[in-house]
Structures are given as C-alpha cells and as structure tokens.
Amino acid sequence: MSTPSGAPAAAPAVPRIPEAxxxxxxxxxxxxxxxxxxxxxxxxxxxVAVKTIAAPAPAGIGATQSExxxxxxxxxxxxxxxxxxxxxxxDRIGRKKVLLFGIAVFGxxxxxxxxxxxxxELIGYRxxxxxxxxxxxxxxxxxxxxxxxxxxxxKAIGIWAGSVGLxxxxxxxxxxxxxEHFWWGSIFLVNVPVAIVALVAMVLLVxxxxxxxxxxxxxxxxxxxxxxxxxxxxxxxxxxxxxxxTDPSSLLPLLGGLVVLAGFVWHEKRSSHPAxxxxxxxxxxxxxxxxxxxxxxxxxxxxxxxxAFYLQSVRGYSALxxxxxxxxLAVAQMLFAPRxxxxxxxxxxxAVCTAGMVLVAAGLAAFAFFSATTPLWVLCLVFxxxxxGMAHIMPPVTVAVMQALPREKAGSGSAINNxxxxxxxxxxVAVLGSVLSxxxxxxxxxxxxxxxxxxxxxxxxxxxxxxxxxGKLGPAGGPLITSAHxxxxxxxxxxxxxxxxxAVVGAVVVALFMPRLARSAKAEGPGGAPAxxxxxxxxxxKGEAVRG
Numbered sequence: 001m002s003t004p005s006g007a008p009a010a011a012p013a014v015p016r017i018p019e020a021x022x023x024x025x026x027x028x029x030x031x032x033x034x035x036x037x038x039x040x041x042x043x044x045x046x047x048v049a050v051k052t053i054a055a056p057a058p059a060g061i062g063a064t065q066s067e068x069x070x071x072x073x074x075x076x077x078x079x080x081x082x083x084x085x086x087x088x089x090x091d092r093i094g095r096k097k098v099l100l101f102g103i104a105v106f107g108x109x110x111x112x113x114x115x116x117x118x119x120x121e122l123i124g125y126r127x128x129x130x131x132x133x134x135x136x137x138x139x140x141x142x143x144x145x146x147x148x149x150x151x152x153x154x155k156a157i158g159i160w161a162g163s164v165g166l167x168x169x170x171x172x173x174x175x176x177x178x179x180e181h182f183w184w185g186s187i188f189l190v191n192v193p194v195a196i197v198a199l200v201a202m203v204l205l206v207x208x209x210x211x212x213x214x215x216x217x218x219x220x221x222x223x224x225x226x227x228x229x230x231x232x233x234x235x236x237x238x239x240x241x242x243x244x245x246t247d248p249s250s251l252l253p254l255l256g257g258l259v260v261l262a263g264f265v266w267h268e269k270r271s272s273h274p275a276x277x278x279x280x281x282x283x284x285x286x287x288x289x290x291x292x293x294x295x296x297x298x299x300x301x302x303x304x305x306x307x308a309f310y311l312q313s314v315r316g317y318s319a320l321x322x323x324x325x326x327x328x329l330a331v332a333q334m335l336f337a338p339r340x341x342x343x344x345x346x347x348x349x350x351a352v353c354t355a356g357m358v359l360v361a362a363g364l365a366a367f368a369f370f371s372a373t374t375p376l377w378v379l380c381l382v383f384x385x386x387x388x389g390m391a392h393i394m395p396p397v398t399v400a401v402m403q404a405l406p407r408e409k410a411g412s413g414s415a416i417n418n419x420x421x422x423x424x425x426x427x428x429v430a431v432l433g434s435v436l437s438x439x440x441x442x443x444x445x446x447x448x449x450x451x452x453x454x455x456x457x458x459x460x461x462x463x464x465x466x467x468x469x470x471g472k473l474g475p476a477g478g479p480l481i482t483s484a485h486x487x488x489x490x491x492x493x494x495x496x497x498x499x500x501x502x503a504v505v506g507a508v509v510v511a512l513f514m515p516r517l518a519r520s521a522k523a524e525g526p527g528g529a530p531a532x533x534x535x536x537x538x539x540x541x542k543g544e545a546v547r548g
Contacts, residue, residue, distance in 0.1 A: 017146075017147060017148070017149055018207075021147055021207045022147075022149075024205060025147045025148055025152075025156075027205055028143070028147050028205050028206055028207075029144065029147075029148075029156055029159060029160070031198065031201045031202055031205055031206055032140040032143055032144055032160065032206070033140075033159070033160060033163040034194070034197070034198050034201065035099065035103055035136055035140055035198045035202070036136065036137070036140045036160070036163055036164065036167070037163060037166070037167045037194075038106070038191050038194045038195060038198070039106065039133045039136050039137060040164055040167035040168060040171070041167040041170065041171045041174065042110070042129065042133075042171075042187075042188070042191060045171045045172070045174055045175035045178075045187045046071070046072065046175070046187065048171075048172045048175040048176055048179070048319035048320075048322075048323065049175055049179060049184055049187050050068050052179055052184045053068065053071070053122070053184050054068055058183075059183075059184070060184055061116060061117070061118060061119055061122065061184075062119070063119040063122070064119070067119035067120075067122075067123065068119075069241060070123045071119070071122050071123050071126050072126075073237050074123045074124070074126045074127040074130065075126045075127060075129055075130035075133070076130065076233060076237065076422070076426060077127070077130070077230055077233055077234060077237070078127045078130035078131050078134065079130035079131075079133050079134045079137075079422065080134075080229055080230070080233045080419065080422045080423065080426065081134075081226050081229045081230035081233065082130075082131065082134035082135075082226065083134050083137065083138060083229075083415050083418050083419045083422060084225045084226075084229065084275075084276070084412075084415045084416070084419050085134075085222050085225065085226055085415075086098060086102070086134045086135040086137075086138055086139070086415065087138035087139075087142065087412050087413075087414055087415025087416075087418075088222065088275055088276075088412055088415070089135075090135075090138060090139045090142055090210070091142070091210060091409060091412055092210065092217075093210060094208045094209065094210040095139045095142045095143045095146070095208065095209055095210065096139075096143065096202065096206050096207065096208035096209070097208065098135050098139045099135065099136060099139040099140065099143065099202060099206070100199060100202055100203070101132075101135055102132045102133065102134070102135025102136035102139060103132065103136055103195050103198050103199055103202070104132070104195070104199060105128065105129075105131055105132030105135070106129055106132030106133055106136060106191065106195060107132075107191060107192050107195030107196065107199075108128070108132075109125050109126070109128035109129035109131070109132055110129060110188045110189065110191035110192055110195065111188070111189065111192050112125040112128065113125035113126060113128075113129060113185070113188040114185035114186070114187075114188040114189035114192075115185060116185070137414075137418050138414035138415040138417075138418055139414070140160070140414075141157075141160065141398070141402065141413075141414035141417070141418075142209075142413075142414045143206060143207075143209065144156055144157065144160060145402055145413075145414075146207075146209040147207065150403070153399060153402070153403065154340075154341035154344065154395065154396075154399045155338060155341050157395050157398050157399050157402070158337045158338040158339065158340050158341055158391075158395040159337070159338045160398075161333070161337045161391070161394040161395045161398060162333045162334045162337035162338055162391065164333075164394070165329065165330050165332075165333025165334065165337065165387060165390060165391070166330045166333065166334055168329075168330070170323070170327075170330065171323070172319060172320070172322060172323030172326070173320060173323035173324060173327070174187075174190070174323075175187050175319065175323070176318065176319040176320025176321075176322075176323055177320060178190060179319070180320065216272075216273040217273075218268075218271055218273055218274055218275040220267060221264060221267055221268055221271060221274060221275035221276070222275055224260055224261070224263055224264035224267060225261075225264050225275065225276075227257075227260050228257050228258075228260035228261035228263075228264055229257070229261070229419065229423070230257070231253045231254075231256045231257030231260060232253070232254065232257030232258065232261065232423065233257075233422075233423065233426050234253045234257075235250050235251070235252070235253030235254030235255075235256075235257055236250075236254065236423075236426045236427050236430045237426060237430060238250040238253065239251075239254065239430055239431075239434065240429060240430025240431070240433050240434055241430075244434075245430075245431075245434070265278055275412075276412060276416070277409075280404060280405060283404050284513045284514070284515060285349075285400045285404055285514065285515050286400065286401060286404040286405075287513065288397075288400075288509060288510055288512075288513035288514040289396075289397040289398075289400035289401045289404075289417075289514070290397075290401060290416060290417065290420045291420075291506070291509050291513075292353060292357070292393060292397045292506050292509060292510050292514070293394075293397055293398075293401075293417060293420045293421050293424065294420040294421065294423060294424030294427075295424060295502055295503065295505060295506035295509065296357065296360060296390070296393055296394075296424070296503065296506055297421045297422075297424040297425040297428060298424040298425065298427050298428035298431075298432075298502050299360065299361075299364055299428060299499040299500070299502040299503040299506070300360065300364075300386070300390070300425075300428065300499075301424075301425035301426075301428035301429050306367075306432070306433075306436050306491075306492050306495055306496075307326075307367070308322060309463055309464070309488065309492075310367075310370065310488070310489075310492055311325060313463045313464060313467060313488065314372055314463075314485050314488055314489065315372065325376070325379055325380065325383070326383050327383075328380045328381070328383040328384035328387060329383040329384065329386055329387035329390075330387065331384065331387065332383075332384045332385075332386075332387025332388045332390075332391055333387045333390055333391045335391070336387075336388055336391035336392060337390075337391040337394065337395050340352065340391055340392050340395040340396060341395065341396075341399075343392065344395075344396050348515075348516045349396045349399075349400060349514055349515060349516070350510060350511060350514040350515060350516045351516070352392050352396055353392065353393050353396050353397060353510045353514055354507050354510045354511045354514075355389075355392060356388075356389045356390070356391070356392035356393035356396075357389065357393060357503055357504075357506045357507035357510055358389070358503075358504075358507050359385055359386070359388055359389030359392070360386055360389035360390060360393070360503045360506075361389075361500045361501075361503035361504050361506075361507060362385060362389075362500075363382050363383070363385040363386035363389060364386070364496055364499040364500040364503055365496060365497060365500035366378075366382045366385075366496075367382070367492060367493070367496035367499075368492075368493040368494075368496040368497050368500070369493075370489070370492070370493075371489065372485055372489065398417060400514070400515075401413055401416065401417045402414065402417070428499075428502075432495050432498060432499055435491075435494060435495050435498055436491045436492065436494075436495045437462065437491075439490065439491035439494045439495070440462070440463065440487050440488055440490075440491040443486070443487035443490055443491065444466060444483065444484060444487040447479075447480060447483040447484075447487070448466075448480075451469065463484050463485075463487070463488045466480065466481075466483075466484040466487075467481060467484055470484065
C-alpha cells in the first residue's frame with residue numbers, strides 16, 4: 001500500500017527483547033516454572049505431613065496443634081508481609097539478582113527445616129523459607145514480562161498459571177510418597193537439590209532486567225506496606241484459629257493493619273516518589289482483576305481446607321489417595337490455562353473470566369451435595385470443573401494486571417497480584433474455616449453429653465478431635481463416629497455454599513467492571529497515557545535494561 005505523498009513512512013516497531021534472549025525465552029520460562037514449582041509445592045506438601053510432625057520422636061517432633069499452626073503461619077506472615085517490598089526491590093536492583101537470592105535462601109531454609117530438632121526450630125526455619133519465597137514469587141512473573149514480547153505474554157502467563165495449579169495438585173502426592181518411604185524431614189529436604197538445579201539454570205539462562213529510572217527510594221511507604229500487611233494477615237490468622245474475629249487478639253491487629261494500609265495509600269497519593277502509584281487502581285481492568293484474584297482464592301483456599309478433612313476423615317482415604325483424587329484439577333489447569341488466551345481473543349476477557357467464576361462457583365456449590373458415599377467419579381468431575389474455571393480466570397486477570405503497568409514496573413505489578421492472592425487465600429481459610437468450625441461444634445455438642453467434662457471440650461474442637469476420643473472408647477465409640485461424620489458433612493455443606501456465594505460475587509465484579517475485550521497494543525502509564533509516547537504499540541521502548 002503506497003504512502004501518501006509527503007507523509008513520512010511509519011517506522012516499523014523495534015523489537016523490545018534482544019534477539020539472544022528472545023531465542024531462549026521458552027527455556028527461560030521452564031526455569032521460572034521450576035523455581036515457582038518448589039515454592040508452591042512446599043506449602044501443599046506440608047499440609048499432608050502435619051500428623052506425622054505432631055507424632056512423638058523419632059517419628060515426628062511432638063509438635064502441638066498450636067505449634068503446627070505456627071509452622072504454617074510463620075511462613076505465611078513473612079511471605080505476605082514482604083511480597084510487595086520484594087517486587088519493588090526487583091524493579092530497583094534487578095529481578096535476576098532477587099530471584100537468585102530468594103531461591104538460595106529458600107533452599108537453605110528447607111535444609112535447616114528438615115533437620116529441625118524441636119517445633120520452635122521448625123517455626124523459625126519455616127519463617128526463613130517464607131522470607132526466601134517472597135523474593136521468588138513476584139520475580140518469576142516480572143522476569144517473564146521482560147523476556148516475552150507483548151503479543152506472546154498471554155500464552156506465557158497461561159503456561160505460568162498452569163504450573164501453579166500443577167504444583168498445588170502434585171504437592172499432596174509427593175508428600176504422601178515421601179512420608180511412606182522416608183522420615184518427615186524429607187518433605188523439606190527434597191527442595192534442596194531442586195533449588196540447586198534452579199540456581200545453576202538461572203545463572204546460565206535467565207537475563208537480568210530492572211527499571212532504569214527507579215527514582216528515589218520511598219522508605220516510609222515500604223515500611224507502612226510491610227507493617228500493614230503483617231498486622232492484617234496476623235489478625236486474619238488469629239481470628240480463624242479462635243473462630244472469633246471480635247476477640248481483641250484478632251480485632252486489634254486487623255484494625256491496626258487496615259489503618260496502617262490506609263495510611264500507606266494516603267502517603268503514596270501525596271508522595272513525589274511513591275513506592276506504588278495508586279492511580280493504577282483507577283483503571284477498571286486493573287482493579288477488577290486484582291479483586292477477582294482475591295475473591296477466587298478466598299473461595300478456593302477455604303474449600304481446599306475442608307476438602308482435605310472430607311476426603312481423609314470422612315471418606316477414610318490416605319494423604320496419597322486424597323492427593324491423587326485432586327489430580328483432575330491439575331490436569332484441567334494444564335490443559336486449559338495455556339489456551340485461555342485463544343478463548344479471550346474470541347469472546348473477550350469479561351465473558352471468559354465471568355464464565356470461569358461461574359464454573360468455580362458451581363464446583364464449590366457441588367460440595368453442598370456430597371455425602372459419605374458420593375461416587376469417586378463425581379468428585380473427580382467436580383475437581384475438573386473447578387480446575388477448568390481457574391484456568392479461564394487466572395491467565396486473563398494476570399495479563400490484565402501485568403499489562404496495565406509499564407513493563408519496567410513488572411515487579412510491582414507481580415507483587416500486587418500475589419499480595420491480593422495471598423491475603424484473599426488467608427481470609428478464605430480463616431473466615432470459611434471459622435464457619436466450618438462453628439457449625440460443626442454446634443451440631444456435635446448434643447452428642448457429647450455422655451463424655452467426661454474434659455473429654456467433652458476436647459472432642460468438640462474438630463472432627464479429628466472427636467474421632468480421636470471415639471477411637472479410645474472402642475466399639476462404644478461407633479455411634480459418636482457416625483455423629484461426627486454427619487456433623488462435619490452438614491458443616492461442609494454450609495461452608496461450601498458460603499464459598500460458592502463468594503465466587504458468585506467475584507463473577508458479578510468481573511461482569512460489571514472488567515473490560516469486555518482484553519486491551520491490546522499499548523502499555524499505559526499512570527494516567528492512562530501510553531507508557532512510552534511516540535511508539536505505536538508500546539513495544540518500542542528501549543528504556544529498560546534487559547541484559548542477556
């Protein structure tokens with residue numbers, strides 16, 4: 001097509017990624033997935049090992065219920081509190097450096113956790129693992145955004161999201177296999193060789209990238225974000241453990257965290273060099289996406305919490321068998337997440353994400369109809385539906401979050417995405433866990449009257465506690481076991497409907513506020529202007545250093 005006389009010919013878009021990096025981009029993605037795998041895998045592995053760790057030495061370390069909770073919560077607190085700071089640090093000093101540091105710390109923490117001689121040591125080393133993981137999670141997505149051109153990012157993010165689903169599903173299987181053949185510390189020690197391989201592969205393959213103009217440091221903003229997130233997550237965890245969010249030990253940290261985070265937003269809006277440009281939240285695509293992330297993980301983490309008890313305590317499956325039963329969820333994510341971009345191209349992000357949320361809600365609601373004899377094929381089908389829904393939510397919303405920010409702020413975008421996911425998941429476990437616990441206690445109390453006062457209180461704590469007391473009664477405990485199963489199933493039905501309701505709210509949020517079509521071409525700056533005026537597609541920026 002000829003150019004009108006006198007009009008300058010449009011310059012072709014300059015490739016954003018150096019050719020040497022572009023050629024090995026899929027190998028780099030494999031390394032990033034490998035790094036992400038061990039971080040996500042570790043949490044799901046730990047869930048199947050808690051009974052073994054609670055056993056007296058030499059089988060375990062004799063951890064109490066409270067100590068087991070803190071072995072999980074110490075990781076969550078440090079991880080959630082530092083996610084945003086770690087993302088900022090990656091943008092400033094280099095994402096590869098941050099990723100290498102995080103994997104190294106995670107590997108060291110894993111080795112130390114495996115050798116723990118007491119619950120206190122395990123809690124401390126788990127916190128160290130959370131510290132390392134906080135630097136890994138946002139860096140993997142930030143590096144991805146800087147090794148793929150914009151048109152390939154949705155496909156790469158779909159594969160990245162699929163790897164998260166794979167890790168969540170194979171964690172219990174891996175943990176079950178390790179515990180059947182080795183001692184409890186093997187669930188942590190297995191991370192060490194994987195971390196070493198990941199470090200070597202990163203040094204050889206992954207390029208470094210950072211924001212070439214990071215501006216001045218905002219120490220007050222960083223401090224407020226850490227303090228606010230730690231207080232908020234601590235309050236959530238404490239409220240869940242007590243099943244009472246009005247208790248001062250939960251309410252005060254919750255309110256304190258919200259006040260500090262409000263102060264963080266106030267400070268960032270007025271700062272000339274903010275750690276986070278809060279005007280990004282004015283973009284419907286960005287705000288709807290992070291809200292969808294928080295809501296879907298609120299619903300899913302809650303149902304993950306009670307499905308483990310349903311499969312093991314009510315149905316009687318082992319940890320390994322329970323892990324195998326949720327494989328359909330992983331299969332669905334691996335099948336559909338990498339292809340979600342094709343569905344978005346055809347129907348638009350709003351329609352696809354709304355449909356995904358509806359599928360997740362349907363899968364959660366199905367738990368309200370499960371009994372102690374529900375056929376296995378029904379369980380597998382429900383998990384497959386849930387995985388399919390997730391596969392059509394996470395890639396599009398992650399793309400919406402990451403492409404709403406300039407690429408040099410990829411670490412910040414990834415940190416925001418992961419922070420909302422972590423807080424949403426923690427809230428889901430705490431709130432829905434409290435609903436489950438309160439409903440179960442209300443139903444089982446009337447069946448505990450024949451027990452001594454001390455045993456009655458202990459037996460009413462959870463289905464595991466009730467079954468433990470019933471087991472000590474011998475044949476006379478049979479009716480109590482039946483009552484415990486019935487009470488738990490009713491509690492699960494109530495909680496499942498609550499989870500499904502949250503997913504429906506997520507569907508409404510996405511349907512109302514998510515743009516109909518995925519934004520193409522231009523990466524925008526804080527005010528909605530192109531991130532790099534003068535380029536046609538946002539890919540001609542040369543400002544950010546990407547070193548191969």
